[in-house]
Amino acid sequence: MSKPVVATASLAGCFGCHMSILDIDDRILQLIELVEFNKSPVDDIKKFTKQCDIGIIEGGCCNSENVENLKEFRKHCKILISLGECAIMGGLPAMRNGIPVEECLKEAYLDCPTVDDKIIPNDDELPMILDRVYPLHEIVKIDYYLPGCPPRADLIWEALVALLTGKELNLPYEVVKFD
């Protein structure tokens, strides 16, 4: 029997959630037994080579490339998981949401004291900046949410095992509440 296929990506995030995936420590060896990785920074596969069972996404969408990437994941994955605060609510990058995008660009590229070439990057190869940072579920359907900043390794592990084995997820209060 072929193993379930997992893909992951970090969009407008800090890679902290991926670090948390690595924090499952030696259980990663068990994970490799349980699943096969496709497109993911974990194995550095850049493009989908097949349909996947589970897609795990860290970070929200701040530019057009994030949106494209997210849509690719939705197309290729049966189940899509929002991993962490940024994916679920926009997180730290969404701090800019109250500021008009013009002001953000001006501050970053024109008025910033450490900038020499005062130009707003406009090459067609660059992703286009969105008016605000969007949580993933506002753009595609998301099946599951794993909260945290980052979500604990135990939560990620438990969730994956639950999905793979069909067992109910054990969610003690301290794993999903942060107040």
Add this chain to the structure above:
Amino acid sequence: MGKEADTVVKKAVKNHGGDATCLLDIIRDVQDAMGCVSDEAVLQIARQLGISTTDVEGVVTFYHFFSKKPVGKYSVYLNNSAVAVMKGRAAVAKAFEQGARCKFGSVSSDGVIGLFDTSCIGMNDQEPAAIINGAVFTNLTPEKAKDLVEAMKAGKDVNKMVKDLGDGQNQSALVKSMVNNNIQKKGQVLFAPFEGGSALKKAVSMNPAGVIDEMKKSNLRGRGGAGFPAGMKWSFCRDAAGKKKYVICNADEGEPGTFKDRVILTELPHMLFEGMALAGYAIGSDEGILYLRAEYAYLKDYLENVLAGLRKKKMLGKDAGGKKGFSFDISIKLGAGAYVCGEESALIESAEGKRGAPRNRPPFPAQYGYMGKPTIVNNVETYCTATRIILEGGEWYAKMGTAQSKGTKLLSVSGDCKKPGIYEVEFGMTIQTLLEECDGRPAVAVQVGGPSGNCVGKKDFGRRICFDDLATGGSIIVIGSNTDLLEVVHNFMDFFVEESCGWCVPCRAGNVILRNKLEKIMHGNGTMADLKELEDWCLIVKSMSRCGLGQTSPNPIYTTLKNFRELYEAKVKKDVEYSTEFDLAAAVEDSCKYAGRKPQLGEHS
């Protein structure tokens, strides 16, 4: 500029005795003199009062009628309540914008006219209405708006722009307003004849406990909306430890659609002040405060004059009402535009010169209120009713109404009906009877208790207005078949997003989420899952919010989901599991424009 701010602030601070609890008044003086409260002014106020700039800045930015940016020589605050919209607000707003050559939310380039939206100003019976430099203009049309713009451009005094005066005391020399009372129905409690002084004299002839007993016998419940038994509140405060106690009157009716207190303040101020004085006698207080919403500032001079008259007649001041040893006086504190200040603990904070953020309770104001002293806060109508109860007796009063709701209630009726205005009715009247009286029969829905209340449909028109059934602080908005109910709901959610004080997350963020979800559905991008989520969010915000604002703010959605579910279901896509509102072209438009590049919208990977 710096020097000017210095002088203006010095004068303002001096006028208010250097008292930090008068911070709102000081800021108002500075705003009036300078057209805004600049950073420099904030700094000066903080220095001269010996408080932090953050405290001053916090207050300036909290209240709607204070601004750090110039608001224009004339500032037009056009009401954006749902009823204003029904009565043609859009065309009036357009006329203002065309005339002033600026959009709402900005000031004309010459700095003469500023145009601003504002939450319900208590004129729902004569919308569209606006406040310009404190003066109220009602029943506006695009033509009238045009004339007003011309007058402003010509530099005319705003009071001279008022042409026809309203009825009753609106014509008095100290009011001179075009506002109309629109009293449609008089009842036995508030609008029956009243002889000034009679109630206080009777009260002081009894002992204070006897006054509270009469109140308890009457079973009078607070008229602001929450309906807490007034007699009980008074006895808690009377029993509270401490010599200094306060009587506060909440004249901050901000619930969209309510305007009854406006009419009481205009026509029955003696009855109100007498009610406050006898409350003072009952609880053992010598000081009353009328917290008047900024929207009703046009009544302030008139009310001050009434107070002066009462002092002259020895109904206020030393030996008030002729009772040796009982001294009681009333001062007026103005608000500055914040719905949440209708919540009693937020009102107390505001009266102390702070941001109007609700307090944690307990302790309740009866133990720890204004300046930390035991305080009763009651609604305008409650005090007036107390006056009548003392005159006629608690038993007389309790004969009227229903089991849980004694007496009469002032209703502010507006919206799609031919006779908007004030109705004093006995508790227990059905919606249907009220609709017949106000000639609003083609109604498809009635909003009882304002946005935070209940939106009921035809099948519920047999229900009764009282605490036992449909509770209301007085706001009744009739919604006819020509009005899009979901638009009304959206307007109400806009209101709550604007008026949330921002202290607690469920209310600050939850109302935005609710509004966005509602918009998604209204735009035809909703699914059944969105509908379910909308309902879930309602319950989260209701159960997790810190004060009454957030606990009731989901009600426009929550009650229409219950009573008009078909309106929502007609808008959602039933055969799809997920639908998005995201539009890439719109999302990248601004950034591409600013970077000077053409959006690449084709799929490529």
